[in-house]
Amino acid sequence: MxxxxxxxxxxxxxxxxxxxxxxxxxxxxxxxxxxxxxxxxxxxxxxxxxxxxxxxxxxxxxxxxxxxxxxxxxxxxxxxxxxxxxxxxxxxxxxxxxxxxxxxxxIIDASVSKALQVGPDNGAVGVLTTPACFAAGLYQESISNAHREAVLQTNAELAEAIALIDRIKAGDKSEPVAAGLCELAGQLVSRGATTLIAACTELPLVLKSSMFEVPFVSSTxxxxxxxxxxxxxxxxxxxx
Amino acid sequence: MxxxxxxxxxxxxxxxxxxxxxxxxxxxxxxxxxxxxxxxxxxxxxxxxxxxxxxxxxxxxxxxxxxxxxxxxxxxxxxxxxxxxxxxxxxxxxxxxxxxxxxxxxIIDASVSKALQVGPDNGAVGVLTTPACFAAGLYQESISNAHREAVLQTNAELAEAIALIDRIKAGDKSEPVAAGLCELAGQLVSRGATTLIAACTELPLVLKSSMFEVPFVSSTxxxxxxxxxxxxxxxxxxxx
Structure with a gap:
């Protein structure tokens, strides 16, 4: 090689x-x-x-x-x-x-490592993701290994997220889809997240860092x- | 299967x-x-x-x-x-x-066949391409096999085309690059082409059918x- x-x-x-x-x-x-x-x-x-x-x-x-x-x-x-x-x-x-x-x-380790790099010292990391990725506990484990707090979605928020992500998968990258996901990310920030990880590769198809006040990490x-x-x-x- | x-x-x-x-x-x-x-x-x-x-x-x-x-x-x-x-x-x-x-x-046969389909009956087919594709004679042969006239670039136009295409390959998809290629396509139309084939897959990265008055076929x-x-x-x- x-x-x-x-x-x-x-x-x-x-x-x-x-x-x-x-x-x-x-x-x-x-x-x-x-x-x-x-x-x-x-x-x-x-x-x-x-x-x-x-x-x-x-x-x-x-x-x-x-x-x-x-x-x-x-x-x-x-x-x-x-x-x-x-x-x-x-x-x-x-x-x-x-x-x-x-x-x-x-992609999990790379994203968490970037979030620690770009976010404030000791800040909590918000994870915007799908029910499957959430249930697998991958981000929770990686963030906990780094001795940081993870801010996670509720079951209702996960259900909303996957409904919107399924629309992206069907080709709908419209403003309402972006706005819905943006609002879900905002919930994580309001609960203390000082950095956000777009922990689903469909998310950066509609979300951009400029939409957020905290550092936004695109896993893709x-x-x-x-x-x-x-x-x-x-x-x-x-x-x- | x-x-x-x-x-x-x-x-x-x-x-x-x-x-x-x-x-x-x-x-x-x-x-x-x-x-x-x-x-x-x-x-x-x-x-x-x-x-x-x-x-x-x-x-x-x-x-x-x-x-x-x-x-x-x-x-x-x-x-x-x-x-x-x-x-x-x-x-x-x-x-x-x-x-x-x-x-x-x-891609050659598919593009010529589409050009015959979308262009006017018996119209001449303009081929916007690179020196290598031109020298290989692929489009000339395919259009001739279809008993149609091909409108081709001059050597000077081919040199201009590849210079602009090399800029696209270097990441420059700016308006001047598009305008330069558009003008080269216009030369083919002024010499009688009633359909245009973008016979290089870099071209559709900057050219769109709406830029032309004649049917424009993206080989990609x-x-x-x-x-x-x-x-x-x-x-x-x-x-x-």
Whole structure:
């Protein structure tokens, strides 16, 4: 492997629009004057992966086996490390990691680490997410490991969030959808969050940092930033 | 293979922005209410493919072998057919087709066929493209096979076009770039073109049909439309 020429394996399609947004952000964050300056990605864009929300509610097939198979195929095709621009799917991260011998770069850890960096010292971190990602407890665990307080959604707020996110998935990125999600984020701020994490890759399709008074961390953008840094460097990749 | 569940193999990264635009247009053209309604794509996003422009001028390595290897990997990974959202790279289509046993869907044929459909009967077809794609003669041949007249760029216009396209590849999608390309397209219309083909996938990143008085065919969009139709149908795939 040449320095700065790592192949990024992308478990994509959750949702399709979010994967494309992730790729765009990788491009935007790559210093490039011509095609050949950009990084190589192998993207398995598979929107048919079973619903993370249904699986977490016990109402549908687990996406774990499909995600692991995708990771194995990406490794076999030469990927140097794997990323997955979908927060909720990280509930099945253990299935993926157990199946591969290359590093898996977590969107959760990258997002929490960025939130600690950009937010005020010791401030509470607000997590705007989906019921499946919430139920998996991934952000709660990562924030607690960092000895910070997490400000979380109520069940009613989670239900409102997924209803709006499902509209984004159906192609509706209108102002009312953005306003609804913005209001849910505002609830977290009113309960003490001094930083916000958009802990679902659909959210940055309608939410922008300029909409908030506190630092706003797009999990998609943070993963893109980390992906570019790892792909272009010769630093040792993180182990699991 | 289930009906309507074909895996699309995408030879991507030429340029990276154009590949992402192609994927967005595939999404936009897929009738979908949820993730699982979208089609599956395996995208080898490899911007490191040798420059098509340099190779065609005899000043750089041929991209043919790399393109063929990518197609072989996509077939091995289960792709049912291959598309390549880059017009100039079709100069090496024979290398690709010789290496695989699945269909390769040409952006050239799809674009010419759409131009004949949307343009006036027997009208001349203007081709706005790059020096490499021009030198390969792909559009000239396809339009001539359809017994239509092609309106082509002069050498000076081709040089202006690639200079502007290189700016797009460097991230400059500003109004002056669009205006310059629009003017070059206007030259083709003034010389008799009654339909225009944007025969480079960078062009639709700055040009829109509303800018022209004659029908404007985006090769990216046409390939996306054909990709969705083939991926979602159970019709027999075209043979080579």
């Amino acid at each position: 040449d320095t700065g020429d790592r192949l990024v394996g992308v478990i994509g399609g959750m949702g399709p629009d979010a994967t494309i947004d992730f790729m765009s952000r990788v491009l935007a964050r790559t210093p490039a004057d011509k095609d050949q300056d950009h990084i190589r990605m192998l993207v398995e864009h598979n929107p048919r992966i079973p619903s993370r929300q249904l699986a977490m509610r016990g109402e549908g097939e687990s996406p774990g086996p499909v995600l692991a198979e995708m990771a194995v195929r990406l490794e076999a095709a030469g990927a140097d490390f794997i990323v997955m621009p979908c927060n909720a799917a990280h509930a099945w991260q253990d299935d993926i990691v157990a199946a591969i011998n290359i590093p898996f770069v977590s 953008d943070v993963l893109a930033e980390k992906t570019v840094a790892l792909a272009m460097s010769d630093q040792v990749l993180p182990s699991q | 289930d009906t309507g569940d074909r895996l699309v193999g995408v030879i991507g990264g030429m340029g990276p922005d154009a590949t992402i635009d192609f994927m967005s247009r595939v999404l936009a053209r897929t009738p979908a209410d949820k993730d699982q309604d979208h089609i599956r794509m395996l995208v080898e996003h490899n911007p490191r493919i040798p420059s098509r422009q340099l190779a065609m001028r005899g000043e750089g390595e041929s991209p043919g072998p790399v393109l063929a290897e990518m197609a072989v990997r996509l077939e091995a990974a289960g792709a049912d057919f291959i598309v390549m959202p880059c017009n100039a790279a079709h100069a090496w289509q024979d290398d690709i087709v010789a290496a695989i046993n699945i269909p390769f869907v040409s 969009d046409v390939l996306a439309e054909k990709t969705v139709a083939l991926a979602m149908s159970d019709q027999v795939l075209p043979s080579q």
